Amino acid sequence: MSVDLSNVRNIGISAHIDSGKTTLTERILFYTDRIHAIHDVRGKDGVGAKMDSMELERERGITIQSAATYCNWKGNDINIIDTPGHVDFTVEVERALRVLDGAVLILCSVGGVQSQSITVNRQMDRYNVPRISFINKCDRTGANPERVTEQLQDKLGLNAHMLQLPIGLESELEGVVDLVTMKALYFDGDNGEIIREEEIPADLQDAAEEKREELLDAVSMFSDELMEAMLEETEITTEMVKDAVRAGTLALDFSPVFIGSAYKNKAVQPLLDAVEYYLPCPTDVENLGLDLEKDEEEFPVTNDSDDPLIMLAFKLEDGRYGQLTYVRTYQGTLNKGDTVFNTRTGKKVKVGRLVRMHSDEMEEIDSCGAGDIVALFGVDCASGDTFTDGKITCSMSSMHIPEPVISLAVIPSDNKAQVNMSKALNRFTKEDPTFKTFVDHETGETIISGMGELHLEVYIERMKREYNAEVEVGAPQVSYRETISARADFNYTHKKQTGGSGQFGRVAGYMEPLEEGEYEFVDKIVGGAIPREFITSCDKGFKKSLEKGTLCGSPVTGVRCVINDGAFHAVDSSDVAFQLASIGAFKEGYMKAKPAIMEPIMKVAVEGPSEFQGAVMGSINQRRGMIIGTTEEGNYTVVEAEVPLSEMFGYSTTLRSLTQGKAEFTMEFASFKPVPKSVSEELVKKYQDERKEK
Amino acid sequence: MEKEDLVSNNPLRALGLEKEEGAAGRRVGLVMARAGLGKTAILVQIAMDSMLRDNKVLHVAIGEGVEKTRAWYEDILDLMNQEKKVENFQQVVDEVMQNRMIMTFKENSFSAATLEERMQDLSQQGIFKAECLVVDGFDFTEADNASVLNELKSTMEKNDLKMIWLSAVCHRDDERVSANGVPAPCHEFDEVFDTVLLISPEGDDIRLKTLKCSEACSVDAGKYLIVDPATMLIKKA
Numbered sequence: 001m002s003v004d005l006s007n008v009r010n011i012g013i014s015a016h017i018d019s020g021k022t023t024l025t026e027r028i029l030f031y032t033d034r035i036h037a038i039h040d041v042r043g044k045d046g047v048g049a050k051m052d053s054m055e056l057e058r059e060r061g062i063t064i065q066s067a068a069t070y071c072n073w074k075g076n077d078i079n080i081i082d083t084p085g086h087v088d089f090t091v092e093v094e095r096a097l098r099v100l101d102g103a104v105l106i107l108c109s110v111g112g113v114q115s116q117s118i119t120v121n122r123q124m125d126r127y128n129v130p131r132i133s134f135i136n137k138c139d140r141t142g143a144n145p146e147r148v149t150e151q152l153q154d155k156l157g158l159n160a161h162m163l164q165l166p167i168g169l170e171s172e173l174e175g176v177v178d179l180v181t182m183k184a185l186y187f188d189g190d191n192g193e194i195i196r197e198e199e200i201p202a203d204l205q206d207a208a209e210e211k212r213e214e215l216l217d218a219v220s221m222f223s224d225e226l227m228e229a230m231l232e233e234t235e236i237t238t239e240m241v242k243d244a245v246r247a248g249t250l251a252l253d254f255s256p257v258f259i260g261s262a263y264k265n266k267a268v269q270p271l272l273d274a275v276e277y278y279l280p281c282p283t284d285v286e287n288l289g290l291d292l293e294k295d296e297e298e299f300p301v302t303n304d305s306d307d308p309l310i311m312l313a314f315k316l317e318d319g320r321y322g323q324l325t326y327v328r329t330y331q332g333t334l335n336k337g338d339t340v341f342n343t344r345t346g347k348k349v350k351v352g353r354l355v356r357m358h359s360d361e362m363e364e365i366d367s368c369g370a371g372d373i374v375a376l377f378g379v380d381c382a383s384g385d386t387f388t389d390g391k392i393t394c395s396m397s398s399m400h401i402p403e404p405v406i407s408l409a410v411i412p413s414d415n416k417a418q419v420n421m422s423k424a425l426n427r428f429t430k431e432d433p434t435f436k437t438f439v440d441h442e443t444g445e446t447i448i449s450g451m452g453e454l455h456l457e458v459y460i461e462r463m464k465r466e467y468n469a470e471v472e473v474g475a476p477q478v479s480y481r482e483t484i485s486a487r488a489d490f491n492y493t494h495k496k497q498t499g500g501s502g503q504f505g506r507v508a509g510y511m512e513p514l515e516e517g518e519y520e521f522v523d524k525i526v527g528g529a530i531p532r533e534f535i536t537s538c539d540k541g542f543k544k545s546l547e548k549g550t551l552c553g554s555p556v557t558g559v560r561c562v563i564n565d566g567a568f569h570a571v572d573s574s575d576v577a578f579q580l581a582s583i584g585a586f587k588e589g590y591m592k593a594k595p596a597i598m599e600p601i602m603k604v605a606v607e608g609p610s611e612f613q614g615a616v617m618g619s620i621n622q623r624r625g626m627i628i629g630t631t632e633e634g635n636y637t638v639v640e641a642e643v644p645l646s647e648m649f650g651y652s653t654t655l656r657s658l659t660q661g662k663a664e665f666t667m668e669f670a671s672f673k674p675v676p677k678s679v680s681e682e683l684v685k686k687y688q689d690e691r692k693e694k
Numbered sequence: 695m696e697k698e699d700l701v702s703n704n705p706l707r708a709l710g711l712e713k714e715e716g717a718a719g720r721r722v723g724l725v726m727a728r729a730g731l732g733k734t735a736i737l738v739q740i741a742m743d744s745m746l747r748d749n750k751v752l753h754v755a756i757g758e759g760v761e762k763t764r765a766w767y768e769d770i771l772d773l774m775n776q777e778k779k780v781e782n783f784q785q786v787v788d789e790v791m792q793n794r795m796i797m798t799f800k801e802n803s804f805s806a807a808t809l810e811e812r813m814q815d816l817s818q819q820g821i822f823k824a825e826c827l828v829v830d831g832f833d834f835t836e837a838d839n840a841s842v843l844n845e846l847k848s849t850m851e852k853n854d855l856k857m858i859w860l861s862a863v864c865h866r867d868d869e870r871v872s873a874n875g876v877p878a879p880c881h882e883f884d885e886v887f888d889t890v891l892l893i894s895p896e897g898d899d900i901r902l903k904t905l906k907c908s909e910a911c912s913v914d915a916g917k918y919l920i921v922d923p924a925t926m927l928i929k930k931a
Contacts, residue, residue, distance in 0.1 A: 155759060614815040621821045629760035629796030630812075632803055640760050673788065 005303060006281045008371045010079045010328070012096045012129070014120045015106035020136045024106060024262035024271075025069070025080060030191060031269055032071035032078075038191060038265075068315075068326055068357040068373060073272045079373040097123055099314045099328035099373065102279030103131045104271070109143035109259070113151035114607065114666075121156045128285070130249050132256045132278055133158075134271050138166055139173045139261040149257050158255040161218045163245070164270065165208055166259055167201060176259060176267045177204055179212045180241045185270060192265025216241065222248035242277050249278045250285075282371030287330055289386075289394040292343060299394070301330040305369035308332050308391035309340065313381050316431050323430075325376045326357070330396065332389060334374075335367040340387040343395050349387075353377035383433055404436050405600040405645055405669050407449035408456055409474035410463075420469035421446070428459055435459060449479055451669070453649075478646040480683065481598040481672055482549030483558040487512040490589035493567070494581035504572035505530075505581035507538055509563035511589045519546055522562040530566035534578040538563055541582025550587065551595055552683040561586070597680050598672040600645040606655065608663025610637040615658045623647035624676070642670055646679075700774045700786075706743045708919050708928050720850050721908070722886060723859040726877060727893035733861040735926035736893065736902065737828050738766045740859050742774075744826045745793040749856065752824035754809060755798045756831035763796045763830075773925045795822050801833065806845035813853055827858045834862045834879040843886050864892075874906045893921070902928070 015021045029035045069080050081096040097103065103124055107117060124131055133152055135145040145166060152160035165177040167184060175186035177200050184201060188194040200208050216236065220227045223244035229236050248254025256278055260267025283303045289310055290296040301310055309332030317324045327334075334340070336354045341347070355362040357375045368374045381387075386395040412418040425437045425448070435455070437448045450456045453476055463469040491508040507530070514520050521539045530538065542561045549556040566581075604625065606616045610632060616639050617627055625643035648667060655663055675683065725736045741751045755763045771790070775783050797812060816822040827850070833839075850858055864877040872881035876890050884890060890906040901918040920929045 613812070614819065617816065617821055618819045621819065626792060627795055627821065628764060629798060631760055631798045632808070633800050638760075 005283050005371045007076045008079075008281050009076060009275055009279055010081075010099065010101045010282065010371065010373055011275055011279055012081045012100040012103040013106060014097070014103055014124070015117065019106045019108040019111065019117075020262055021106045024134070024136060024268065027192075027262045027265060027268040028080065028272060029069065029071060031193060031272065032073050034069070034071045068375070070356050070363075070373075073276060076276050078272075078275060081373075096314075097127045097129055099312060100129060101282055101285045101371075102275070103129045104275065104279075105131050105133045107133060107135050107148050107152075108140075109135045109138045109145050109148055110140050112144075112148040113155045118155060118605075121158075128252060130252055130278075130280055130285075131158075132249065132258065132271075132274055133160060135257060135259045136262055138169060138259050139171065139264045139266070141170050143169050143173075145169075145257075145259045152255065152257065159218065159248070159253060160255040160257050161215050162211065162257045162259065163215065163274070164257075164259050164267070165204060165211055167204065173261055173264065173266055176270065177208045178270065179208060179215050180245075181238050182208065182212065185267065187266050187269075192268070195269055219244040219248055219254060222251070222254065246278050250280050282330075287396070289330065289396055292393045292395055296395075301396075303370045304331055305333045307370075309334055309338075309387070309389040310392065310394060310396070311340075311387045312396040313376075313379075313383060313385045313387065316381070316383050322378050323380065324355075324357075325379045325381060327374060327376060327387065329368055329370055329372045329374070331370045333367055333369045336365075338389070340379075341390045342381055343386045343388055343393060344382070345385075348390075349379050349381070351376050351379065382430065403479075403669070404434055404449035404451060405479050405602075406452060406456065406476050407447050407479050408476045409440075409443075409445040409447055410460065411445060411472045411474070413470040413472065417468075417470045420467040421463060421471055424459075424463045424467040424469055428462070445474070452667075476649065478599060478644075480552055480554040480600075480675075481558075482551050482554050482556045482595055483598055484511060484513050484556075484590065484593035484595050486592075486594040488589045488592035488594075490585040490592075491565070492581055492585035492588050494577055494584055496577075497572075502569075502572040503574065503577035503580065504567075504569035505534065505537075505574075505577040506565075506567035507541075507563055507578065507581045507585040508565035509561065509585070511559055511561050511586070511593055513593075514558045514560040518557040518559075519543065520560040522560060524562055524564040525566065526564075529568075530563065530578070531568055531573070534568065534573065534575065535563075537575045537578035538566075538582040540575075541579035542586055544579065545583050545586035545590075549595065550590060551597055551680070552687040554597065556590075556595075557598075596674045597683055599675045599679075601642050601670045601673045602645050602648060602667040603670040604641050604643045604648070604665055604667040606639045606641075606663055606665040608637065608659050610635050612659040612663055613637045613639065616655070616663060619651075619654055619658055623651070643667070644673075644675070645669075700742075700746060700771070700778055700780060706740055720855060721857040721888045722847065722850070723857065723889040723891070724876075724880060724887045725859065725861045725891045725893065726864050726880065726905075727861075728866060729863050731893045731895065732900070732921070732926045733863075733893065734763075734766055734830050735770065736891065736921075737830050737859055737861055738770050739927070741794065741826065741828045742767070742770060742790075744857075745790050748793060749825040750823055751794050751826045751828060752813065752822070753794060753796045754804075754827065754829045755796060756804045756829070756833070757801045758798055758831055760796050760798055763798065767791070767794065770927075773927055777927070795824070801831075804832070806842050806849060810845070810849045810852070813849065817853065824853065825856050827855050829858065829860045832860055832862070839879075840883050840886075843883065847886070876905050894918075895923075899923070900926075 013021045013025055026038055030038050071078050071080065081100060105117065105120065107113060135148050137143060138145060145162065149160050149162050152158045163179050165179065167174045167176060175184060177184050182200060184198045186196040186198065188196055216226070216230060219241065220230055223240060226236065226240045226244045229240060245254065245256050249256060256274065258267065258271050258274055260271065262268055287301050288298045289301050291299050309329070311327045311329040311334065313325045313327050315326035334351065334354065336351060339348050339350050342349060354365050354368060355375050355377065356365050362375065365374065388394065410421065412421045428435050429437055435448065435450045437446060439446055448456060448459065450459070456476070460471065460473055463471060487510055489510045493506040494503060496503040521542060523535050525535065546556040546559065604620070608616060613630065620627055620639065620641045620643060623643050624647050625641040627639060627641045629640050631638045651665065655665055725733050727733045741753055744751050753763060771787055780786055813824060846858060862880050868878045870878040870881050872884045874884055874890070876884040884906060887906060888908045892903045892905050894901050894903055900921040900923045902921050903918040921927070922929045
C-alpha cells in the first residue's frame, strides 16, 4: 500500500492551562466536518468539548489525558493529539511530542508566555519538534498579540514573527490581514465558516506593508530565491514566501505566529492552512530507531510503507472493549489480522482490530501505513514498547519518564472497594508510567505516588467514579529518597542453626555512591568464594535492602554494591541464606557510608504584579526556598525559585491571601537534594517513633 | 582540589584586585568590549570570585532572562572545574549558588531607584543582603547615564556594597577616548570607575587590557591578560 506521506501531518496541540486549546481543537473538528455542532469546554449545554471526553475534565475545564483525533483539511490527513496543560500531566505531553512531527503552541493573547509555555517549549526542543504559534483569545480585553510575539522571542528564544495582523482587537476583532498574500480575511456565518477575502483596510495598509517587510527580512535567509528577488527587486511570489517560512520552520530556525480567537470563530481556518504549509510531513523529519542487533546503533527509519514494519506504542487506555493501544507507525504497513512482535518481550501478538481514534469514538480501518497514528485493540503491552513484523529487530528511542515526587495512602472502605481499587490501580499504572503504586509491608497500606497533588487527586476521583471504589485518603507525603555519601566496607556472616539443615552465607565487599543511576551490583568474586548460583541471591538481597532505608524508611538510590569475598557451606548455604547475608551486609555497610535523606526540590515560578514581589519572595524564603532570580517586565514580575516540595503544600492559599489573588504559581520537579540536618533529624525521629508504635 | 582553587585564574586574582575588596574602600569596575566579545563571561568570573569567598552577589541582567544568565554561571563553573577537578563538585555548586541572586529587567523598566527599592526589600526581609553588585547590559548611550551612575554609587553606600561591576558596549567606528584610553560611551565619566578593563581581539588572541587600574592592581595600566577565546577563562597574565 502506498500513501502519499506529503499529505500527512501528525501534530500536537500544546499550551498553558486555560489558553483555549481544547476550544481550538473543537473548532478544527468543526471546520473539517468531523463534528457538526460546536460545544464549549464549560458550556451551558452540558455536552462539553469533544476532546475533553473524561467527565472530570469537563467538570474542571482542563485536559487531563491527551486525546487523539483525525481530520482531513483540503486533502491533507491531520492526526491531532490534544495534550494537557498542567505540569502534573507532563508525561502525557512528552509522549505526544515523541510521536508527533510538528506542534502548534497555543498562547493566550492576554496572559502571553507563561511558565507552563516555557516548560512545553523546552519539551518541544528536547524532541526537535518544529512549531508554529497561535495567539488565541484576541477578542479578550487586554489582548496584545505583538507583546506576546515579543515574549516568544525573549522568553522562549524563538525567532518568532507574526504572519498576520489583527483587524481590530478585543471586542472589535473582525478578522486578520494575511501578510503573505496581503489580503484581509473575515469570517462570516454563524460559526465563522464562510471566509471572505477583501483588500486590506486603508488604515492598516501601512502597518501591513511594514510588517511584511520585517517578515521578508526575517525569512529571506532561508531561501536563496527569495533573497535574490528581494535584492533584485523583482516580484516576490506568495509561494516564495511560503517556501522560505517552511524551510525556516522545519530547520527549527523560525517560528511563524498566527492570531485569532477560537471562541469567536476567527482565523482558525488559516491556522489549518498553516499546518499544511509550514509543519512537516513524516518524511520531513528524521526519526531514529535503535538497532538491537548492532548494540543499539542508531539508524534513521525510512517512512516507507513497503519496508519492514516499525511502530511505537505511546499510550495505553483501558476502555470498554479492552486495552486500547495508541501506536505511531514509522515505516511499513500494518493490516488487520497481522501478527506483530513486541521487541521488548519478544512476544507475538495478533492485531484483531485496528481503529482510528476520534476522541472517545473510533472508526474501524483495515490497514495503516508509515506516518499514521492509530489504535490497536487487545494488544497487551506497556507504554513505550516497539512493535515490528519480525523482519527487523529494533527499538524506537526510549521516552523520558520523570520520577514521582509525592505519595499518599489510600484505604478502601470495604472489601468491595478493595477489589475495585485493585482493578483501578492496575489499569492506571499500565496507562501512566509516572503513576506508581505499592503496598507498605509495615503498615499494610496501599501507597500511590505521582507528579503532584492534582495528579493523584485525579486518579482518586477516577477510582471513585469509574470503579465505584470508595477510598479514604491519607495526607500527601513527600517521596523522600535515601542515599550514601561515602564508601564503606561490609563483611557479614549469616548463620542460623535451629535443628535440621541450617542457613549459612558470608558476604564481604563494599558499597559506594553511584554518580548516575539508582543501583549497580558488581561481582568481583574470584576463586569461588561464593558459588555462581548464589551471586544472584546476593543481588536480590541488596535490592530488597534498597526498598526501605533505615533513616526514614524511604527507598535507597545511588548505591553501587561490590562483593569481593565470601564463604559458603556445602549443606547449609542456600538462596535464602545468601539473600539474608546480603541484607545484613547492606545494613552493616549502610550506616558507615554516611547515609543522607534526599528530598524533591521543585522549580517554582510565581507570576504576579510587581507590587507583591517582596511578599512573594518573603513567602518563598520562609519555605526554605532559594530564589534564583526575578524578572521584571513593566508592572509584572516573575520570581523563580527552587523550593522543597514538602514546603509547598498549601502554598496556593498563602499566595492568594498575600497577593489578593492576583499572583499564580506553577511548579515542576527539578532534582533531589539532601535535606538540611534539622529536617533530617526530624524525619529520622518521626520514622523511629512510628516504628515504636507498631 | 578545594573550591578556592577554582578561581586561581580569575581576572580579579590575576589583576591582584581581590585583596583590596572592602579594605581600601568601595570599588566600581567596568568591563568594556564590542558586542559579542564576552563581557558577560568576564563579569560572571568576577562575580564567581566573590561568591567562592562567600560574598553575596546580586547579578542584575538588563534585557536578558534569568535562565540565560543562570546558564552563564553553570557553564563557567563547569569550565573551571574541567581545569581544576574539585572534589564533590555538585555540592560546591549548590553551596556557591546560594550566594547569588539574579534580577532581570527589560531595558525600559530598569532604574537605579527600582533596584534600590528591590535591594532594600530583600535585605529588610533577611532574604538576601548583597555585598557585590554586577550590572550587565546597562545602556551607557542614554543621556542621563551620569546621574544613574551616581545613584548606583549612592546605592553602594546605602547597602554597604563592597564593589559594583558594570559592562559597557563600545563601537569600532566611535574613536572618542578619554585621557586614560577609556573608549566612548564611557570616556566622559571614566573618573567614576576605579578599574576599567577592555576586551580586545588581537590576531588569534583575546586580550583583557587594563585601561585604568587602582594602585593595588598587580598589572599596570596598559598591560593585559590573555583570555582563552573558546572558554573566556584567563590563560595567563
